[in-house]
Amino acid sequence: MKExxxxxxxxxxxxxxxxEKKEEEEE
Incomplete structure (x- = not known):
């Protein structure tokens, strides 16, 4: 793989x- x-x-x-953090905050 290239850098x-x-x-x-x-x-x-x-x-x-x-x-994912945004989704958790919405809940």
């Missing part, structure tokens, strides 16, 4: 975590 691809995956994971 760039790894960085992109990390960013995607962070975004998913943020979305």
């Amino acid at each position: 760039e691809e790894e960085e992109e995956e990390e960013e995607e994971e962070e975004e998913e975590e943020e979305e």
Whole structure:
């Protein structure tokens, strides 16, 4: 895997975590 691809995956994971936090707050 290229470093760039790894960085992109990390960013995607962070975004998913943020979305989960938002969903928890709404409940």
